[in-house]
Amino acid sequence: MWVLSAIHEQSADINQGVDRKKKEEQGAGDQGMMFGYATNETENYMPLALDLAHTLLIELAALRRENKVIKYLRPDAKSQVTLEYDDNNKPVRIDAIVISTQHDDFDSEAKMLAKIEKDIKTILIPRVIKKYPAYKHFFSGNIKFHVNPTGKFVIGGPHGDTGLTGRKIIVDTYGGKGAHGGGAFSGKDPSKVDRSAAYATRHIAKNLVAAGVADEVLVQVSYAIGVAAPMGIYVNTNGTANVELTDGEISKIVAGIFDMRPYFIETRLKLRNPIYSETAAYGHMGRKNEVVTKEFTAPDGKIIKKKVELFTWEKLDYVSKIKKHLKLNKLPGAKSATRLKIHRSFSELF
Amino acid sequence: MPYLFTSESVSEGHPDKVADQISDALIDNFLAFDPNSKVACETLVTTGQVVLAGEVKSKAYLDVQEIARGIIRKIGYTKSDYMFEANSCGYSLPSMSNQQISIRE
Numbered sequence: 313m314w315v316l317s318a319i320h321e322q323s324a325d326i327n328q329g330v331d332r333k334k335k336e337e338q339g340a341g342d343q344g345m346m347f348g349y350a351t352n353e354t355e356n357y358m359p360l361a362l363d364l365a366h367t368l369l370i371e372l373a374a375l376r377r378e379n380k381v382i383k384y385l386r387p388d389a390k391s392q393v394t395l396e397y398d399d400n401n402k403p404v405r406i407d408a409i410v411i412s413t414q415h416d417d418f419d420s421e422a423k424m425l426a427k428i429e430k431d432i433k434t435i436l437i438p439r440v441i442k443k444y445p446a447y448k449h450f451f452s453g454n455i456k457f458h459v460n461p462t463g464k465f466v467i468g469g470p471h472g473d474t475g476l477t478g479r480k481i482i483v484d485t486y487g488g489k490g491a492h493g494g495g496a497f498s499g500k501d502p503s504k505v506d507r508s509a510a511y512a513t514r515h516i517a518k519n520l521v522a523a524g525v526a527d528e529v530l531v532q533v534s535y536a537i538g539v540a541a542p543m544g545i546y547v548n549t550n551g552t553a554n555v556e557l558t559d560g561e562i563s564k565i566v567a568g569i570f571d572m573r574p575y576f577i578e579t580r581l582k583l584r585n586p587i588y589s590e591t592a593a594y595g596h597m598g599r600k601n602e603v604v605t606k607e608f609t610a611p612d613g614k615i616i617k618k619k620v621e622l623f624t625w626e627k628l629d630y631v632s633k634i635k636k637h638l639k640l641n642k643l644p645g646a647k648s649a650t651r652l653k654i655h656r657s658f659s660e661l662f
Numbered sequence: 663m664p665y666l667f668t669s670e671s672v673s674e675g676h677p678d679k680v681a682d683q684i685s686d687a688l689i690d691n692f693l694a695f696d697p698n699s700k701v702a703c704e705t706l707v708t709t710g711q712v713v714l715a716g717e718v719k720s721k722a723y724l725d726v727q728e729i730a731r732g733i734i735r736k737i738g739y740t741k742s743d744y745m746f747e748a749n750s751c752g753y754s755l756p757s758m759s760n761q762q763i764s765i766r767e
Contacts, residue, residue: 315727317714319703365671373673376738387675387738394668407666414675468675470707471745475677477685477704484682487669499685499703499716501693584697586690589733592683593674608694611725618694 338575340535340542341504342495348513349490349597350521351528353403356626357518358598360403360447362487364393364440366594371439372413382431384424386414388468394456403447408456411436414468421464429459484596485510490530498592502583505535505574509542511625512577514597516570519630520547523640525562527552533572540573555638565637569630581624590622599623674737681705684712687733688726695722705730709745 350357368391376385392410395403411432418424441451478496482488495506502508513531520529526549534543547563555562571580578584586606590599601623609615634640672679684705692699703716712730735748 315712315714315730317726319714319716319718319726321717321719359669361667361669362671365669369671369673373675386744387673388677389673389675390670391672392668392670394666396664396666398664403667404664408668410670413673467745469739469744469746470677470680471709473677474706474708475679475681476706477678477681479678480672480676480682482669483671483679487671488667489669498682499689499701499705501689501699501701503700504702584693586694588686588689588693589683592686593679594671606690606694608691609728610695611723611728616694 336573336575337540338503338573339538339540340574341537342506343535343537344495344506345493345532345534346495346505346509346513347485347491347493348510348515348517348531349486349529350514350517351489352521354598355446356598357521358595359487359489361393361395362483362489362595363598364395364406364444365391365487366598367440367443368393368409368411368436370594371436371443372411375436375439381435384416384418384428386416386466386468388414388465388472395450403450405453406450406455408458409437410458410461412460412462412465414465414472415460417464417466425460425463429457432459433457484591486597491532493532497596498588502578503574505577508574508577508581508583509533509535509572511581511583511596512570512572515581515625515627515630516547516566518626519628519634520562520566522628523631523634523638524554525549525634525638525640526554531566535574540575542572545570545572555640557638562638569633569637582621583624585620586618587620587622587624597626599626601626675739677707680707680734680737680739683737684714684730684733687729688714688724691724691729692718692720692722695724696720707746 351359353360354363369389372389375382390412393406394408396405396407398404415424415428437451441448477499481492481496484497485492497507497510500507513533517529517531520526528550530548530550532546536543545563545567547566548559603619603621605617605619607615607617674683685703688703689701692701699720699722701716701718701720703714706713714726731748739747741747
């Protein structure tokens with residue numbers, strides 16, 4: 313394998329728009345709009361279908377690495393989950409699961425496919441069910457399974473298909489729920505608002521849902537290149553708000569709580585740290601916030617250790633602040649089934 | 663009326679995700695050795711090859727080839743019959759081997 317590298321210095325013309333003498337006024341690295349989304353469908357405030365699709369592959373990779381119960385797995389795999397929703401927009405059952413996994417050439421094609429399908433259903437699926445105690449009943453119904461539907465999948469990975477950075481932006485975010493501004497995350501340092509503002513809007517959306525403001529929240533923010541202040545910030549509750557406030561009113565309050573200038577996002581979410589390898593597979597959102605120590609090796613062999621906090625945008629550290637600003641202390645919280653309407657006019661809040 | 667909604671995911675071994683992970687490993691290494699690094703780095707992976715392209719402004723000095731190999735090894739492409747694996751040098755270009763980046767402010 314060879315590595316061809318054509319990495320060069322950044323354009324000074326573009327750079328001058330982003331670097332500012334006063335760091336607080338650091339301009340956005342580019343124009344664009346970014347979205348953040350959260351729903352109370354799962355404990356980590358992620359859409360259930362995507363969460364299941366990720367978990368299937370996380371467990372499949374764990375089985376591959378354990379190399380005990382299933383011994384023929386290779387690294388390349390895809391999953392897809394179809395959920396049925398009722399009229400109240402609540403998921404009620406799993407309709408279909410598609411799994412394609414690369415594997416060793418260990419038998420005749422028919423025998424390999426039969427073995428893989430059996431192992432997926434009897435080994436992988438039970439491991440996934442264990443991770444979803446609240447949705448256990450979703451797996452008991454008549455699920456349509458499609459395991460390696462194209463047949464043999466021995467040739468895979470970068471030999472089968474060429475891979476490029478930034479081609480899986482929906483897998484990286486909300487699985488088609490909410491919205492996407494189009495900008496990819498991987499390979500960008502946090503001065504790029506494509507990345508930092510997408511994390512910041514997820515942070516806002518998750519804290520709003522956790523505070524009980526709405527069952528589902530989509531936040532949009534937009535920038536102009538070289539300009540620090542965002543062009544606009546918009547909160548869409550998609551008719552699920554539990555407060556007597558319009559989306560416009562909630563947006564204004566949110567803009568007052570969260571400073572969305574690039575420097576303040578970087579600082580608030582501690583983004584100028586080596587925290588990105590962990591985001592690059594199985595989703596950038598809905599992941600576990602934790603402090604870890606990472607090691608990096610310099611070309612001269614010197615090893616440095618960095619203690620960093622991962623997935624800071626998943627922290628529920630603004631829930632009380634949001635409740636205070638929205639005067640929502642009597643709200644039942646996101647997980648309660650009763651939808652309490654708080655009668656409070658917008659003007660009362662200021 | 664009930665309706666159906668579908669989402670998909672890909673594993674760490676999917677080619678597009680291999681590229682994402684190499685790009686983000688470079689970001690992490692730049693930030694670890696110089697927190698003020700400005701980086702935009704795209705990766706292409708195909709049979710036996712990794713191609714990197716992008717812009718960097720950093721005081722860090724990295725062995726990008728070894729970082730890319732480390733990620734591919736960690737993902738699990740470690741056997742030659744995968745036709746894309748971490749250690750094989752079957753396709754290496756001598757002039758490109760051990761290429762390192764040294765772009766300073």
